[in-house]
Amino acid sequence: MDLLTLLRQLAGELGVRHMLPSVVISADDDPGKPSRELIELALRAASRAADIQLPHLSQRLSAPPYWPDIWPGEHYRLLTALMQVTRPRLVIEIGTATGLSALAIKDGLPESSSIVTFDIVPWRDYPDYVLRPEDFADNRLQQIVADLTNRNLAKQYAALLAEADLLFVDAAKDGSMEATILDNFSAIGLKEGALLMFDDIRMIPMFPIWRRIALPKLDLTSFGHWSGTGLVRWSQRIPWCGVTPSAGATVQA
């Protein structure tokens, strides 16, 4: 039986709504290690997320699942918590979709901070969007329709990107888009010490890119999104992409 057939059968037997294949890989030889600072930050954010409720966001959904109520497992409460704990002045999101994560981020920001969310689809054209015109009224939330995998567009927004204290990457999740975005970030230069959060790092197309990140990083999936949540501490001084030479892998089916 092939893997996909097995997964479909299992999903049915277990009553699973959504199942994706993933892999488990060794940590000792990962080119990017968790730093003490990231571990402490994640612990504070997870602890804060436990006390956060976002019923006003769930109310914007017309039917269950009410994603912001689900934690751990979905990332909305963790996003709000991370903003409360890190108090970034500017957040960049790549991947607006319905706008739910942008609202969760805005919810946790200090009054003087703002979020700019990028997508290739304008929010009003996204199915089941939850954003409303009044969400933009205070100018603390802005959407820019642009594809930052395009190097020229990335250069056009370089000054804005370089101002960001925190960047949330939740877009194509095919691994290649994220690699291009990271190459563009390196080329234009992000703020030293900016915090990056990646969604879906446990998905098969995403795990190679997550593995290659050679900066301080931490997988905090257990306190984020079930498909994978990762934090990275950015530095212009370290090439983001690295592979630890290995004598040969043990791969078990």
Ligand SMILES: C[S@@+](CC[C@H](N)C(=O)[O-])C[C@H]1O[C@@H](n2cnc3c(N)ncnc32)[C@H](O)[C@@H]1O
């Ligand atoms: C999974 S959704 C984002 C979900 C949202 N962040 C949330 O948590 O509620 C992915 C979004 O990424 C957008 N996207 C795909 N490729 C993109 C790109 N190159 N640049 C910006 N957005 C992109 C898609 O249009 C889609 O809206």
